[in-house]
Amino acid sequence: MKRLIYIIFASGLIFTSCAGIKGQQNKEGWRPLFDGKDIKDWFVKIHHHEVGENFGNTFRVEDGMIKIRYDQYDDFNDQFGHLYYKTPFSYYHLKFEYRFKGDLHRGAPSYTLRNSGIMFHSQDPRTMLKEQDWPISVEMQLLGGLSDGQPRSTGNMCSPGTNVVYQGKIAASHCLNSTSKTYDGDQWVKGELIVLGDSLIKHIINGDTVLEYSKPQIGGGTANGYDPKIKIDGKLLSSGFIALQSEGQPVDFKNIWIKELPVPKK
Template identity: 45%
Template sequence: MHKLSKYCIGLIVFIFLYQSCDNNSSEQENWVNLLSKNNLDDWVVKIKGHPIGYNFNSTFKVEDSILKVDYSKYNDSFNNTFGHIYYKKPFSNYKLRLDYRFLDNQVADGEAWAYKNSGVMIHCEDPNSIGLDQGFPVSIEVQLLGGDGIKERPTANLCTPGTHVEMNNQLVTDHCINSSSETIHDTQWVHLEIEVNNDSIIKHFINGVKVMEYTKPIYGGEYSSEFTMALKGQPVKSGYISLQSESHPVEFKNIEILELLN
């Protein structure tokens, strides 16, 4: 082959590889740390029975860049004070990643199903619309569960408070659907990633493995709120992101988001 031709081919390959690496670097640079301030300034707390913005019993706190759901001030009485902490702005198309782990013991009077139970709520209704005694926002829940050392209990499941989704082109109205993940019994950090494409495909990943996929979320079903009743049957295209407090201590770190093009 002519030396000039070899040179041109080599140059083209170099440019392609350079652009590919540059694109990957750009994507990495666009990940935004949602706990960059190492405090709760960018987050809004809403706990059942309490007004928005009131962090009852200091349930949510940040220490050393870890967002902690803490029950040390509850005196063994949870009393169904389910809570959520919302990032300050809504999103539509994005990847969200974080690490989580369950710790210690559940509050004494917590529900049995809430043992090692938390969640990342996506496409949440506006926290300002949450009723005083409303336990859960209308949303899509990426349910996080830990094992008890014996029974199988997958994580990154799907729950649908006030919503429905489709799987395999079929409407699913069950409230919770298990993922294909393995059970994680101990207190290790678990890496979760969620890919959200508007009202199209939503995917859950645990430690890099896809464990759940569904499409076409719509408003409707159990736990609908006054705010969303009028939206029944309409697509859920965007919303807030929140993390749960359901009576078992849990920690979150490395909470990062990458917004995607529409």
Template identity: 45%
Template sequence: MKVYRAYKTLLATLLATAAFSAAAANKPAQEEWVDLFNGKDLSNWTIKLKGYPAGENAFDTFRVKDGLLQARYDKYETFGNTFGHIFSNSGPYSHYKLHVEYRFVGEQVKDGPGWALRNNGIMFHTQSPQSMAVDQDFPLSMEYQLLGGNGKDARSTGNLCTPSTQVVIKGELRKDHCMNSTSDTFHGDQWVTAELVVHGSELAQHFINGKLVFEYNDLQKDDGTPLEGGFIALQAESHPADFRSVRILNLKGCMDKKAKNYKSYFVKDDAKACKY
């Protein structure tokens, strides 16, 4: 009897230790960010330039140098409205946090649109690059607009533009193409941190250098269909730009506390992802 009790006690201790070890190893509160840009090459990205099929990097528009993902125009004679986007092959995503560090550099390419001076964007909830028409300017998406100062005027960044989409702000359906945030202006070639929090079609928040500057709800296509998720892309709209960090934290996953991969910061459950 004593041996049996000792065995039961040992077994209970081992199970408790295993459970504690599993919980400790998982660390439910520890955020697991994923780098979309590896700092070395564009192997996990697909380029789509207006006038060219997906996958063709005409004029070496997008490149990697010194650990930076760059948009450049030194091999263009004129811009010719060759609007470009580079899509992460990861995804699609619906609920997540996105962290991007960017800066504008140099001079705008010859014949670039006036409105595109120090103008770029993070496109999210986008269609895939393969589904875009060859001559399509911009993907259906939400655009987290990035603007640099012109050296004298106030010019917010972290704005919202809506190519073939619309949103609700403070209970009002807004169909404006672009709407300004409350951010500061960033002149020159300084680095700026842009962060995005998205909960499917329900909520999106823009942060600049840690400050909330824009918030909206009910992300949707022009026809009113909820825009639940999609891919992530960076723009090239005629002004050279650098990106040194592009990383994502998925907020959708297993929310069962008994699972090995449970995370306390998930906001959307994905029961199929649970591992026991």
């Protein structure tokens, strides 16, 4: 545990803007996953479509941002999508900014209103079947407030095809709420994710740690249409792919940076 605490402390928990200090970030081990110009290092998997098909130009780059849009869709038709970075990661500190824009696309489930996420420890999308809706993965769920005065936390955890250990036991529910504030409107929110292989995971929103859990593993439900050979319940997840989510709500992402952390010797 002391080793884990040291790694987390060394990684630097305070989110600083990438703009204007690119050289410093590189010296500290940070590198961009998104260059603000294109998504050549990323690839797409959308439900009802083959891997690599960016249906409806869902994921696009404009104004230095990755924009997720549905203007070329008819009815949403459960076309849940994910944009994956090209290589998997195991021990790392990820940081990014996001904001919600516009209205939920017609036909999208009501629960996806102002809802997106960062999938991690995901299965390789090339192992996903055409009719698989969600990747077997862990999700840092991103929610926007509904401007109704009711609390709606962001930086939550959801677990399609997976389980996690929370407060000493396997979490009983598919999602765990964080302790974050509610963020209404289209403001930019800073998120961070610290992943230490198959051990500790931390979610951070605007500099505050809002959720911690451990031992991500295959199991549980929610994911459908997968290849049974991939879903080995009980298998700990020590690495996997990172993906941005599309599920009917327009959303923007920018300043996506990662710092790989040292793997402790066993």
